[in-house]
Amino acid sequence: MMETVDGADLDPEELNVPGQCYFSEFSLCSSALHVRVCEPRGDGISSLAHLLDSVVLRVAVWVVALxxxxxxxxxxxGRLVLREPNAVHSFYIKNLALADLIMGVYLFVIASHDVMFRGEYIRHxxxxxxxxxxxxxxxxxxxxSEASVFTLTVITVDRFVSIMYPLSLKRRTFRFAWxxxxxxxxLTLLLAAVPMMRPDYYGEEFYGSNGVCLPLHIHDPDSRGWEYSAFxxxxxxxxxxxxxAYAYLTMFVTITHSKVGLRSTQQLHDRAIAKRFAFIVGTDFLCWMPIVFIKIVAIA
Known part of the structure; x- marks a missing residue:
């Protein structure tokens, strides 16, 4: 017996029948728990049995979280205990570390729920x-994610101004950085909270569009709130x-073509910091650009 269902409002009593069921989304199999075979069996991240279906993904989540x-x-x-000569530089790094620490907490939450639901995820x-x-x-x-991106942008602006306009502008103060x-x-808290403040518009599943609670709407790019997610x-x-990318390219071109004899101690210090920040920005770029690319492909 084959049941084909494409809706979301389902009566479990009508679907708990022997045989097979095929749904448009694997999560709808939760309405047909007594069916022997329910398709599809997963969405690429989760499966009927596990929140994180791939063993590689499970290990990666735990490792990255740790x-x-x-x-x-x-x-x-370290930066709270040690006294840094450049307070502004240290302050930006601490904020970036805090943003990335929050991602680690998020990953631990997902990993722990994967363990809790292991073997029977579809029931939960x-x-x-x-x-x-x-x-x-x-x-x-x-x-x-957004605090990390915005902090990197602020850091880039600070380095860009220091290198491109070393004499025309005053040094940035700690108060300005604060x-x-x-x-x-x-701004980040507001962007993240808007969908939770307007469930009538964004729906109750803006963050729950998938088992890992990422609001990317990859599997259903036209679902409620997709415009905000894309934005x-x-x-x-x-x-x-x-x-x-433009700012760091411009800075490195300027550094490369500047005359050694005209470089002051402060300029050399700023350029050394810019190189270190470029490495930090590059690693974060490699982490987040694939997500942007996947989202664009899903919309297209």
């Missing part, structure tokens, strides 16, 4: 994706990374 939490905690503690899928825990997890992942980062965190993860991030 490294992100321990590594960024060490950075935060509906409840989990609509839970406060999933919404908070998605909120944390968005805060982390105000910049306050704006970054407030945040594609438009905003692409503009930020385009500016970062």
């Amino acid at each position: 490294v992100a939490c321990l590594g960024n905690l060490l950075v935060l503690v 899928d509906f409840r989990w994706r609509r839970s406060v825990g999933c919404s908070v997890s998605g909120f944390l992942s968005t805060v982390s 105000l910049c980062m306050l704006f970054v965190w407030l 945040v993860f594609c438009v905003v991030n692409s503009i930020a990374f385009a500016f970062i």
